[in-house]
Amino acid sequence: FFSGYKTGTLVIDDYADWYSVDLVAGMTATIKVENVATTISPDLYLYDATDTEVPMSRQYNTTEGGSVTSMPMIAAAGTYKIKLQPFNTPQGAAKDGQTVADNFTRPYQITVTQP
Numbered sequence: 001f002f003s004g005y006k007t008g009t010l011v012i013d014d015y016a017d018w019y020s021v022d023l024v025a026g027m028t029a030t031i032k033v034e035n036v037a038t039t040i041s042p043d044l045y046l047y048d049a050t051d052t053e054v055p056m057s058r059q060y061n062t063t064e065g066g067s068v069t070s071m072p073m074i075a076a077a078g079t080y081k082i083k084l085q086p087f088n089t090p091q092g093a094a095k096d097g098q099t100v101a102d103n104f105t106r107p108y109q110i111t112v113t114q115p
Contacts, residue, residue, distance in 0.1 A: 012085055012086060013085065015085050015086050016083055016084065016085040017083075017084045017085070018081055018082065018083055018084075019081070019082040019084070019110065020079050020080065020081050020082075021079070021080055021082060021112050022077075022078070022079050022080075023074045023077065023078065023079075023080050023112075023114060024074065024077050024114055025074055025075060025076050025077040026073075026074070026075075027073075027074055027114045027115060028071050028072065028073055028074070028114070028115070029046070029070075029071070029072055029074050029080075029112060029113070029114050030069065030070075030071050030111075030112070030113045030114070031044060031046065031057075031069065031070045031071075031072075031082060031110070031111070031112050032067065032068070032069045032109075032110070032111045032112075033067060033068045033069075033084060033108055033109070033110050034067045034108065034109045034110075034111075035067075035106065035107070035108050035109045036061075036064075036065050036066060036067060036068075036106075036108050037064075037065065037101075037102040037103040037105075037106040037108065038064055038065040038102045038106070039064055039065075039101045039102045039103045040064060040065070040086045040102075040103050041060065041061055041062050041063060041064050041066065041086060041087035041088050042060060042061055042066065042067070042068045042084060042085075042086070042087065042108075043058075043059075043060040043068075043084070043085050043086060043087040044057075044058065044059045044060065044068050044070050044082070044083070044084055045057060045058050045082070045083040045084075045085075046058075046070060046072055046080055046081070046082055046083075047080060047081040047082075047083065048075075048076065048078065048080055049076075049078040049079055049080070051081070054072045054074075054075075054080070055072065056072050056073075057070050057072040058070070060087045061087070062087055062088075065102075074114070082110070082112070084108075084110065086103075
């Protein structure tokens with residue numbers, strides 16, 4: 001999700017950030033991504049312990065700088081993986097003298113809760 005290359009060609013997966021979280025079965029998990037860089041449209045996925053995407057967990061916002069919230073039902077207790085990546089390819093390079101894009105410097109906030 002953070003871009004820090006001076007030059008080069010990158011694909012969306014090069015920008016992906018991964019997190020792991022332990023979740024309880026039979027409850028909804030709320031995953032929020034906020035304070036997103038103004039040059040990024042967030043795309044959020046949740047995977048279970050078998051690396052299967054959790055149904056109804058993918059959420060994205062095509063608006064640059066927009067927040068996302070996913071509220072999937074957790075079927076089985078365990079360690080889950082969150083994948084956060086841009087929905088579209090952000091600026092991946094800053095040339096000498098060019099203003100550095102917001103996705104190079106702005107930290108986003110990710111919060112996971114269960115009732």
